[in-house]
Amino acid sequence: MSRKCTAELSPEEGMEVDCQPEELSKSPYEDRCADLGGVKDMRLEAEAVVNDVLFAVTDMHVSQTLTNALDMAYINVETREGNRYCLELTEAGLRVVGYAFDQVDEGLGSQYHETVYSLLDSLSPGYVDSQLKASVVSFPIRQ
DSSP, X not given: OOOOOGGXXXXXXXXXXXXOHHHHXXXXXXXXXXXXXXXXXXXXXXXXXXXXXXXXXXXXXXXXXXXXXXXXXXXXXXXXXXXXXXXXEETTEEEEEESSTTOOOTTOOOXXXXXXXXXXXXXXXXXXXXXXXXXXXXXXXXX
């Protein structure tokens, strides 16, 4: 069985479409990456990280003081224990670069974490507790 293109069909055979199939295959995120040459914009990634775990920390925001770029962004976080950190986000992951908001200590050399969850697991018992409480609320135990 062969198919005809819409342009080859008579009005009775064809149907109207709002968009072309190739337009459906890309997400808005993929469009942004394509516009950037396939590179993730770390500034957008940083905002997503903040929005994802803000509920589990005292304060978390993308730094407005340090220079954020396409390949690197800085996030300030205060844990539930009151400890403040400056995090660096790159393609390699997240790592602590300072022990105060907007502070970068080049000599720190801390380990990269693939996810914000892994990093917060290592920094904050309060974060771990909030995750456990969130899972209990999401999945109540039936008796």
